[in-house]
Amino acid sequence: MLNKPVVFLDEMTPDWLISYSLWIGLILLLASALTGKSLLAVPGWAFFGFFWLSQPWHYMALEDYFNVALVIAAGLLCLYMAWTLLRVGNSSEACSWASLAAATCGIIYFPFAMIEPLQSSLIALTTSITAGSLQLFSVPVMLKSWNIMVLNGKSVEIILACTAIESIALFAGVILSVKAPPSRKLVALAASTISIYLLNIVRNGFVLMAYGWSWFGSDSFNIAHNIIAKVGSTIALLAISYLIFLLLPELLMLIDELADEIRPKKGEAA
DSSP states (O other), rough: OSOOOOOOOOOOOOOOHHHHHHHHHHHHHHHHHHOGGGGGHHHHHHHHHHHHHHEEEEEEETOOOHHHHHHHHHHHHHHHHHHHHHHOOOOHHHHHHHHHHHHHHHHHHHHHHHHHHHHHHHHHHHHHHHHHHHHHHOOOOOOEETTEEETTTTEEEEOOOGHHHHHHHHHHHHHHHOOOOOHHHHHHHHHHHHHHHHHHHHHHHHHHHHHHTTTGGGGGHHIIIIHHHHHHHHHHHHHHHHHHHHOOOHHHHHHHHHHHHOOOOOTTTH
């Protein structure tokens, strides 16, 4: 969500190389999970890590330092997974699940990030629902265009990050890749995705009202968007995660097993 035009930083890496690294990584991770050949996941995680480490410049241009830290952490985690699999040669169920989950998350998310019609449709839908929801509560918000809302003379632009597609893809990928009864997976999928999307509409509305009505003074947008909304989103995702663990205890067991697999063992060289 933006309250001003964004000038993106020039990428140090060619776009085609970033794009190819993403899809090569996803294909290798998916192939590893489906064939059970863990060595395929090593370059898969490495390519995926390279992709995430190329993304901080984008979020720095948006002054979204929370996501800067998040993508750096994601990139380093991917590289650590590659190094661990190369060192240990692990082919456990948990590692296979992690590779399948990462590939599934990417397959759900990146079409929206890279295919313009899909991206625009999702942004337009989110903008319309946010504005319509606020109008139901007599908030005098107006649509300036398909992705821009105006309140009290102040405009806010909805971008892809304001649609919650990242979180939805993460939960959907993790849930769909777990071996569990389809009925419980469907309930967990519906509970997580619907909750995330609705809470995101509330988040968008809160930021717009805080900024439009200057609830926190001259820096209302940054306080509402980069502090309060970020903290609130983190708490909400933790609560949703807890719910999913109750619905899918198999997921918690896999995460525990994965943590044990990638943790350096006593006596192993660092």
